[in-house]
Amino acid sequence: MNAQPPPSSEDTMPVSRRTIGPYVPVRRLGEGGMGIVYLAHDAAGRQVAVKVMRPELASQEQFRSRFRKEAEAAKRVARFCTAPLLDAGLDGEQAYLVTEYVDGPDLSSVIEAQGPMGGSNLDALAVGVATALAAIHRAGVVHRDLKPSNILLAPVGPRVIDFGIAQLADTLAEQTGTVIGTPSYMSPEQARGEAVTAAADVFAWGCVVVYAGTGRSPFGGGTTPEVLFRVAHHVPDLRGLDERLRPLVERALDKDPERRPSAQELLDRLLGREEVAVEAATRIVSEAWTSPDPDRTGAVAAPGTVGLAHEAGRTSLAEGVSRRRWLPAALAGAVAVIVAAGAVIVFQQFGGGRSETPDGPLATRDQQISGIPLKATVDAATRQGTAVSVWLTVKVTGAKSWWPSDLFGDEASKVSLIDPPSGSKFSPASKDGACLCTSLPKQWLKSGDSLSLYASYSGVPDDVEKIGVDVPGFGLIPDIPISEG
Template identity: 50%
Template sequence: MNGDRVIGGYALRRLLGQGGMGEVHLAVTPTGGLAAVKLIHPALAGDPDFRRRFEREAAAARRVARFCTAPVLDAGIDGEVAYLVTEYIKGPDLAQAVREQGPLSGGNLEALAVGIATALSAIHGAGVIHRDLKPSNVLLSPLGPRVIDFGIAQLVGADSMASRSLLGTPAFMAPEQVRGEPLTPATDVFAWGGVIAFAGTGRLPFAGGSAAADLYRITHEAPRLEGLDEGIRGVVERALAKDARLRPTAAQLLAELVGGGTRLATATEVVERTWTGTVTADVRGHAVDVRPGTPGPVDVRPGSGAPGSVDVRSGALGPVGVRGGATGPAMVSPSVAGRRRRWWPWAVGGGVLVLAVVAAIAVPGALARQNWPYEAGFSDAWEVGASDGGSASADGSGYELTVRPGWRLWKSAPVTEPEQGVIVSAKATLEEGTGEYGVWCHGSAGSGDRYEFGVNGAGKVSIVKRRTGTEGKTLYGPADAPKTAANRIVAECGRSGDKATLRMWLNERLVAEVSDDDSPYAPREAGVHAASSASEQTRVRFESFAVRPAAGG
């Protein structure tokens, strides 16, 4: 345990892993959050040439768009220690997942392929080449696949010991990499092909029994792709072309995956279907045993498939299963206990994700025509200006509500909710005061009808059904939640028969699940809200906002 060690203001808590360049630690940030801190070996950090490369490449890595990656949050040199801070991604890496649960297929494999191609597009768009894409550098988080360590490999000089250590696992190297030729983004595309082949078959595509045999096969032989889904095999074959000039770019991979190259219609469709759809799962192996009648914020029902299966509904089950003491019954068939676990946690994350497959990537065809997900830039017709209750302002990267004492403001996004239900998410910081803030759905800024999902400065969460001129009907809470300066709030408004079904996540944790059968509101508009206390002003800054269809309909 090394909790008393602080590097660059980050308190190191425990070792997550180590490799040729150094160690990775779970750390607590100066604001109390979690991050992954990579410490570079002192022998490297003390090299003046390395320090120059480190500053240059760290700055480039911080320009990479955040979707489908572990974004670089900070970097620096503390004494003789160089460190790189990234968002902490909870979940197994792809190599571990395939080893423990077997290969992926169907929608899971397709979603993985789209997610990694999206990450490469973002990385290449920032002028960075990953150079070391492999299954252990793909984390399967509840939000989907995340690519880590981009830009790290190129920090090391070609003659250094760390650089040579990177060649220790050659299975995903491109032919030009084996020959020592200059690398391009096409090198990462070759690695993408190898990673997807491994994910879909459980085998290394060029395995020959030794490192030398692997290198020979990479440069001279065709990959072994037997057993890989036919729908994606052709794309992988083109990515594994020996000649780098014949490989598609990352953006072209995306276009082919979501266009006519496979049976998928759009990138949004594949990720929504596999990350939020109903899956068949076995609950054995979770943090706690789920038994009939066990309390927990889940919705697990007997499955209609093979004996012993259960259906896990969209958003119902998080990556660690049921948390004791929360409200809501869990209904699980007793017969599930004996089967081997074969579900993918990142494919069940439900409403906790924000998809950015379309954002910042220009690809032709069907992908460019999609309207979902909507992601705010806060410059596209969001209301700004002052009123009796306060003011709203936007600067393109954020949206700020300043609320006078005793008032409440709610603002609509310039988008109409999809008919089948909606997932609304926002990341916000309480800049001033102790008031409440969050998102709302199934409402209208004009009428005042809406379901509000909020958190306040004291860490209390609630779901309230509001109508202008009334106090509002509390459907859930106020209930305690971890108190943080910045919060990510995700709300799902769906329908089950004649009832509105409402779920709320706070910082990727399901905190509430209720229903409303008293003249429930229907899909119309969604947006953000903030309210002050009676005695002091509240100011909230929304850093992101997104709307996407809920799964199922």
């Protein structure tokens, strides 16, 4: 394990060099096992975070070779829920990495200061980190040290950092005999010294979600050997974790890496869709991530990290939480999150007559939810001016009975229409404070039973001829033609 230095009290520590490559340091953010991190300006005057590697490492040919290789791989990571690597270089005996500067506290600081998060806040975090891992893994990179201090909470959502130096740390490990990684977030295969793959990051994702939702690691604390033994041999402690997320977290924390879902599968299950694009997931998280009223923000005396500074020291939360306290209260309306074993989103139902289409349904989709096979059918979508009405059917196709409220809630007000070209989202209209939709019956549906759903939407532009219907649990059903009613 890399030793973490104590927080520095010198937020404006003078720098010893006028430039680092083409970058002008502004102030030192801190120092860690791999090097020093600076807040700097690029040639255009934009803020960036520059990590300068330790001179004794950078002077070694083995390290420099790994540095070039890992930097090129990290540059391929798309900037979806990550702090992207912008540049890497060698300046004499100095090797440096440059990332986008993220103005926000790290997850561990927020949890320490405000306690565990829950509900839609936790959902958005789980989606954002899974999105980042999907982008990282797509580039052929394994993070290897995902942990709360490597997740920054920016105004537009969570951002995963430090995915470009994992392999570089091997040089330090070989020299010092230290364990690379943080024990509480390491996978069993890492604890055993086995080969590390993307599955290790998925395991760490599960640990991070447990920490965010409960305020503690699923494998407890103590000495490094104690924690690693529990990681390798004990079941995780998931007490207090949101039951809707628990089944997916349990799969991510499987001792066998072959049985864990991939990061893309995490994302698909969380959003209830098939092959969710990281671009779309990033947009969903960013649109959902709301900054609360500054008047509600209180000063919080807790450390936070900025940019790459998680390893390199800490800054005051005056730069993070105290200025933009991370407690978005209206997140659920924008993040459509569902987990296989239970609904995270509330899907409300409408009571209304269903319009029959002579040529059959417009679209169907099969999905297994909480182990129960279901089929969603879009039966009709009709327009009267800028008002669009949609009729849906959900049928129980498996042998088990199903309680619709587990997935939809009391009514279907959260079934949305999406106009893909513009990205516009339409929620059901309301009248006299009530949703123009059918209330959900409180009863079990047996095998073969069907549930009819109806919703009316206003303000859909006249030139929209096809619409996407976003059904919780089933995801976005695209290209539904709208006919004149």
